[in-house]
Amino acid sequence: MADPNVSPDPRLRQPAHYSRQEVVSALSDFYEFLATLPHIDSSAIDHPPPGGWPEITNQSLAKWDIHKPDEVVELLRHLPYIRGEIGERFNWMAPECFACDWRLASRSDLRELRPPPPAMHWLRQNSRAEWQWPEWVVQLTAGRDREEWVLLLDTTDGTVTRYYSMYYVYKPTYPEGDPRSWRDRCCDETLPIREFLEKWRQKYVRMEWLGIPNEILSAIRTGWIPFDEEEGKGDDSDTEDDEPQPKGKWADDTTNLVRIYKEHGWPHDFKRDECRRALLEWKRAQPDYVKNLDYD
Known part of the structure; x- marks a missing residue:
């Protein structure tokens, strides 16, 4: 939920508001668009059952030392996911960028693999020991290496900011102590999720x-x-x-x-x-x- 005490976001043209239904709808629409392209089959896209993915729970996440607010867990339970391989094959949605499948947190066999499969490092990085963003921020995408593109969803306002792990050289946008100041370590663009994904759709178009x-x-x-x-x-x-x-x-x-x-x-x-x-x-x-x- 948005903090009423923070000032209007300087990166946005107008205020943004979080809606679980809107996040689910925006991702679903983008994934269905991807299925019209030659490299992703519609059969790889899974939509949640009416009650959400039963395997995604506070308990299954805690086994990876991932701890999220209940509202965020409910979002993860209702997101669509693009199925990918645990090995080297991925269903890419952008250059060096595949969609995170949070259902994998329920796979106890994956926690024991050493080294972890390339597609799984993002899940380990979401542990309390390594996660560098606020608990209300959700990682939507990951990559294979240091040039990965990471989309971070802020569930306080429904916006997405891209983190590029190689560097950030942007002038700070938010004052110290602002709950949105984590974005200053990301790229300098923050947009409502549907608007962000539309820009990506246009890159394909x-x-x-x-x-x-x-x-x-x-x-x-x-x-x-x-x-x-x-x-x-x-x-x-x-x-x-x-x-x-x-x-x-x-x-x-x-x-x-x-x-x-x-x-x-x-x-x-x-x-x-x-x-x-x-x-x-x-x-x-x-x-x-x-x-x-x-x-x-």
Whole structure:
């Protein structure tokens, strides 16, 4: 619940308010959008039963030394989740970014694995000994390494802020003692969750991000490289979307991917399955193709 004693958030155009239903709805809508892309199947998206995921409880979290307010636990119980592998394969939702599946906290067998699987380090980092954010903050995404993108949901106001673990060099936004000052150690953008995820959706629409099916090391390729204003004009995209294409150029190693997407009707008449097959054929023709993987 929002603190009535704090000043208006300087990062927001208008006040934001937390609603569990809105968080669930925003994530569900974004995940369903991802399922229209070639690299995530709708069968990998799980929606909670009417009473929430029964395996997510205060007790199951406590076994990982994770302690959250009851309201936050109820949110975790009602979130949709994208199923991923415990090993090396992930259902990526952004570059170096996969969705956290809090149901894994109930897997007692995973606590005993040494070293922990790459997909599990985020859960250990949420323990009381390591978690560096307030207890009302929920980690929604994680990555494989130090360049991971971590989305942090603040359940006091329903906003999301991205933490980039390599560095932060942003001027502090909040005064000392402000309950939101933890965000000053993150990126300098905070948005309501639906607005934040819409910006990510537009990156796919504009093909700034390109999903590649079942690629073991990276299922998202960064396709569009924006120019700074002083660098001059770049190519124009012929996509029609809610936000203008920034000035820039296509990355040299993504021009074929862009062509395949466009040939299959992206974004307005997209033939998803046909595009997926074409992308797999393209991938198999690459020198770095790993032949012992089942891409089908």
